[in-house]
Amino acid sequence: MPAQRHYPQRVDVAIVGSGPTAAAYARILSESAPEARIAMFEVGPTVSSPPGAHVKSIPEGADRARAQRASEGPGADAPKITSPAAMKSGKRLARPGTFLIEGEHTVPGEDGLPVAAMSSNVGGMGAHWTGACPRPGDSERITFLDDLDEILDDAERLLGVSRTAFENAPFGSVIVERLGAAVNAGRPPERRVQAMPLAVHRQGDGSLVWSGPDVIMGEATRSNPNFELFDESLVTKVLTADGRASGVEVRDLRTDSTHTVDARFVIVGADAFRTPQLLWASGIRPDALGRYLNDQTQVVFSSRLRDVSAPVVADETAGGLKVQSGVNWVPFTDALPFHIQVMQPDSSPVPVPEDDPLVPGSIVGLGMFLAKDLQHEDRVEFSDVDVDSYGMPAIRVHYRLTERDHEMLERARAAAIELAEAVGEPFDDTPFTLPLGSSLHYQGTTRMGDQDDGTSVCDTHSEVWDAPGVFVAGNNVIPTATACNPTLTSVALAIRGARHVAARLADAGSAVRNS
């Protein structure tokens, strides 16, 4: 019989989830409110060390595979995507480290999100991600936040973002030059083709380390005696008293016992499906909850670089990667409204064709991400009757591509061919549209707004309009239609919320001291 865990009776801040955005709250509060007592609850197990570390940092392949499987919750035994053929097979498959959402992913007559997925482990998807951290541009930006650039700067600090991780890639500059010649005209410097900012750092021996939520939490959190992380702990309810946050109900999955932890602030960073699910289960149901759900439709293609020969520079093996062409970026603009990644095969999150053994790195994958035409009707709904395998309200997804979405898809496919030709010779027959939900970048379901007009769930500090003291975190908070990878932005929004909570704790502390 596993030992009973001792959850605290009372904390200042309860954090639900342990992915990048939850980790950002823990870090900022540890830095700015070190006296605050913080408890973080994560439904999944600890799969890496320090907790939340990227699974790529697990040296042994078998151990890494075990950590991925332990992150796959109820989907651990399901087959996974391991090759381009599997990805294009039309089967519903998840990527290693993730599992497909349960429930009704596609309502008959709609497009649905057949391969929407999630992870259940300390670190969340942030222990499995690719670390691409582009900044939003043009219409992707949240115009009502004056400090957006400053919080994005701080998010880069927490995530350890580097622009030089692949600077030695022999084909990197060829790709940047060729793509730049095709698209740079008229763009400001920061939106020109460039190396992708990545949440990656090099160790003394030259090996690359991908930032997981362990990096975001940092020593400031780990050495904070007032911070505790509880894994295998499912938060089943956010508790409120007189309409404001009063704590959480948590089920210890090791002993199947239920506990109450009082808290002045509750932060829910439980992903874009399970954050609104938990609010729903808690009776916090603003009109916009679960609505404006959006995923970035993805088109993939590949190209063989023209006029390149085997690099004279020896392969540099870094974190299991042979650095050849690196990860390059064509930023989103309103004129060319796609976020485009051009990556060497082994760093691509979706399988692309095998590399050329004679000229390694000469075959590159192009990933085009599209911004959704946002719709109130695209939503995740929750049942008051049926439950998922965690016992939480069952999910139903309503999701359709609009006419505009279809037009943009056609444009993206044409642009993929143009860009593949700009760098070399197209390698695939035709650009492939991935099954909906493939991007793993689900947004909007607890979106931020600058006024409580029924189209948003939280205010500009991420505090739920009708539930003071309850904060939401994650890509679900992003209100705009972004095409770029969203984690940098959602970590930035979490930083903004965490600073606000720290200031409120300080105000309350001084009020108590002065009374």
Ligand code: FAD
């Ligand atoms: P998550 O990381 O999803 O974490 C949420 C956590 O909450 C989970 O651990 C979950 O178990 C926990 N939880 C849920 N419900 C409860 C509950 N009731 N009680 C307790 N715990 C709960 N993004 C990018 O920006 N760039 C990339 O290059 C990129 N590449 C990716 C590649 C892959 C293979 C994957 C899997 C993802 C990628 N992503 C990328 C997406 C990125 O990982 C997510 O945007 C990010 O992890 C979201 O952070 P989060 O804090 O909102 O939630």
